[in-house]
Amino acid sequence: MTFxxxxxxxxxxxxxxxxxxxxxxxxxxxxxxxxxxxxxEYWMGAHPSAPSLLLINQExxxxxxxxxxxxxQLIGETVFKRFGELPYLFKVLDVQDMLSIQVHPTKAxxxxxxxxxxxxxxxxNAPNRNYKDRNHxxxxxxxxxxxxxxxxxxxxxxxxxxxxMNIELSVLLPLFKKNGTKALYQFVMEMDQQEVNAILMPLxxxxxxxxxxxxxxxxxxxxxxAKLYEQTGIPENIDRGIFSIYFFNxxxxxxxxxxxxxxxxxxxxxxxxxxxxxxxxxxVLRAGLTPKYVDVAELMKHTLFEEVVPNIMQGNPLQLxxxxxxxxxxxxxxxxxxxxxxxxxxxxxxSLEILIVTAGGMVVNNELALKRGEVVAMLPGAVYNLTASxxxxxFKAFVPAL
Numbered sequence: 378m379t380f381x382x383x384x385x386x387x388x389x390x391x392x393x394x395x396x397x398x399x400x401x402x403x404x405x406x407x408x409x410x411x412x413x414x415x416x417x418e419y420w421m422g423a424h425p426s427a428p429s430l431l432l433i434n435q436e437x438x439x440x441x442x443x444x445x446x447x448x449x450q451l452i453g454e455t456v457f458k459r460f461g462e463l464p465y466l467f468k469v470l471d472v473q474d475m476l477s478i479q480v481h482p483t484k485a486x487x488x489x490x491x492x493x494x495x496x497x498x499x500x501x502n503a504p505n506r507n508y509k510d511r512n513h514x515x516x517x518x519x520x521x522x523x524x525x526x527x528x529x530x531x532x533x534x535x536x537x538x539x540x541x542m543n544i545e546l547s548v549l550l551p552l553f554k555k556n557g558t559k560a561l562y563q564f565v566m567e568m569d570q571q572e573v574n575a576i577l578m579p580l581x582x583x584x585x586x587x588x589x590x591x592x593x594x595x596x597x598x599x600x601x602x603a604k605l606y607e608q609t610g611i612p613e614n615i616d617r618g619i620f621s622i623y624f625f626n627x628x629x630x631x632x633x634x635x636x637x638x639x640x641x642x643x644x645x646x647x648x649x650x651x652x653x654x655x656x657x658x659x660x661v662l663r664a665g666l667t668p669k670y671v672d673v674a675e676l677m678k679h680t681l682f683e684e685v686v687p688n689i690m691q692g693n694p695l696q697l698x699x700x701x702x703x704x705x706x707x708x709x710x711x712x713x714x715x716x717x718x719x720x721x722x723x724x725x726x727x728s729l730e731i732l733i734v735t736a737g738g739m740v741v742n743n744e745l746a747l748k749r750g751e752v753v754a755m756l757p758g759a760v761y762n763l764t765a766s767x768x769x770x771x772f773k774a775f776v777p778a779l
Contacts, residue, residue: 380433380450383759384741387731387752388437390427392418398471401650405469405735405750415473421731421752421774422466424657426509431754440754453728453757456776465709467731467774468653470518475605476646477667478527478621482679483640484513487660490675505670509659515706516655517637519713519772520630521735524649525595527625529642529685530558539598539623545580546623558624559682565620566664566673577615581606598623601647605666618665621645628687633713635690635702641681652735652772656708698722710777716765723762728776730755737769 391402397417403410410416420427428441440451440463448457456464482490491508499506518524530536540546540553553561565573584599585607593600601622606612625643630636630651638644645666662676663669692700692713698720701712714722714732716739724730731754738748741761747753755761763771 380447380756382433383726383756384745384761385754385756386432386745387421387440387754388430388432389419389421389752390429391416392420392427394418396472396474396476398473398650401471402469407748407750417471418653419469420466421468421733422657423463424466424659426659429752449757451729451756452776456728460708462657463729464657464707464776465774466655466657467733468655469521469650469733469735470646470653471650472524472646472648475601475648475666477661477669478618478643478645478664480643480662480664480676480680481514481516481638481640481658482508482660482662484511486640486679487511487513487658490660505672507660507662507670507672507675510657512656512658512660513640514656514658514660515637515639515704515708516653517635517702517704517709517711518630518646518651518653519635519702519711520632521650521652522632524630524651525647526628526630526636527621527643527645527647528628528636528638528687529626529644530562530624530682531626532684532686533558536624543580543623545576545583548576557682558684559677559680562620562624562680562682563677565617566677568617570614570617573617574615577617577619578611581611581615581619585611595629595648596627598627601627616665618645618667621664621666626685626687628689630689633692633700635692635711636687637690637702637704639705641679642685643680652711652733654704654709654711654774656706696722707777710775712773712775714763714771714773716763716769716771718766721762721764724755724760726755726757726759726761726775727778728757730759730773730775732771732773734769734771737765737767739763739765739769739771 394417397415402416423441428439430437444451488511491511584603587593588603695701733752
C-alpha cells in the first residue's frame with residue numbers, strides 16, 4: 378500500500394461500560410445517544426480488542442492491521458524494533474460511578490502472569506482471567522473537568538488518624554500500629570464477609586446520614602461510601618472495597634492538571650472527565666467496588682504498600698501554547714496544546730502521533746479542518762502546522778524520543 382498522505386483522520390471506539398456517563402462523550406463526538414447507553418471511554422489506538430479506524434486513500438481501515446502489515450510506515454522503524462506495536466492507548470473517560478479498586482503489574486510480572494495463565498489453559502475472555510497481555514500498564518490522566526480519584530495509601534500518620542476518627546474502624550488500629558499497612562490491608566481483604574459487614578454496615582449507615590444532611594463533602598471518604606449505595610440502598614453484603622476509600626488518598630485534580638500512576642500503586646477513579654494515556658495493555662488486578670473478577674492473592678503480590686504523597690502535575694512548557702506532562706516511561710508521552718489566533722503550533726513527527734480536539738476547532742496545514750471531538754493521526758515524518766481563528770484545545774499522544 379502507498380501512503381501518499383502522512384496526516385490522516387482517525388475514528389476511535391466508544392466503550393459502553395456501566396460506570397460511564399450518558400452525555401459527555403456523545404456530545405464530544407457529536408453523536409446522539411438515542412439508545413441511552415452509558416459511554417464510559419473513547420479508545421484511540423491499536424489495541425486488538427477495539428482498534429481505531431484510519432482514513433487511508435479515502436478508505437477507513439483498522440489501525441492495528443495497518444501497523445501489523447506496514448509497521449515502519451505507521452509507527453516508525455525505531456518504535457517497531459523497541460515495542461513491536463503502537464506502545465500506547467489513548468482515551469477519553471467520563472466517570473459517573475466509581476471504578477474498581479485496582480493495581481497494574483510491572484512488565485516483568487505481566488509477562489510471568491500471562492504465560493502462567495496461558496499454560497493453565499485459561500481463555501483470554503474467561504471471567505477469571507487476570508492477564509490479557511504481556512505488557513505493563515502505567516498510565517497518566519489529565520483532567521478535563523474537576524476530577525476525583527483514589528491514589529495510593531495515605532501517609533502513616535494520616536491513615537492512623539482516619540482509622541481512629543472512625544469508631545467503626547478503630548478495632549483495626551492496634552494491628553496497623555503494630556504491623557503496618559500491608560498487614561492491615563491483607564487482613565481486611567481476606568476477612569470473612571460476615572466480619573466485613575459487622576465493621577462496614579454501621580460505617581455506611583453513618584455515611585448515608587451525613588451525606589443526606591450535607592455534613593460532608595467529596596474530601597471525606599464517607600461521601601464516597603455513601604454515594605456507592607445512596608441510589609440502590611444498602612445490600613446484604615457490603616463491598617470490602619470501601620476500606621480502600623478510607624485507606625487511600627482522595628485526590629482532587631483541576632482541569633489541565635495531571636496524575637501519573639506507576640505499576641503497583643493502588644487507585645480508582647471516582648468522578649469526572651479526563652484524558653487518559655497508558656501503555657497498550659488491559660491488565661487489571663481488582664480489589665473491590667466491582668462485579669468483575671477479584672483476585673486478592675494476586676493483587677497483594679503486586680501492590681506497593683508504601684506512603685504516597687500524590688504528585689499533581691501542572692505541565693511543563695515546551696513551546697508556546699504547549700504543556701508537556703513528564704511520564705517516566707518510554708511507552709508514551711502526552712501534551713496539552715492551546716491554540717489561538719496569535720498562537721499556532723508546528724512539529725515534525727518521529728513516530729505515530731494521535732491528536733484529539735477537546736474544545737474549539739483548528740486547521741492542519743491550511744487544508745484539513747478539525748472540530749471538537751475529531752481526531753487526527755500524524756504518521757512518522759509528517760510535518761504539520763496547526764492554526765485556529767479562536768481558542769482551541771487539543772491533546773497529543775506520542776512516543777518519546779528513543
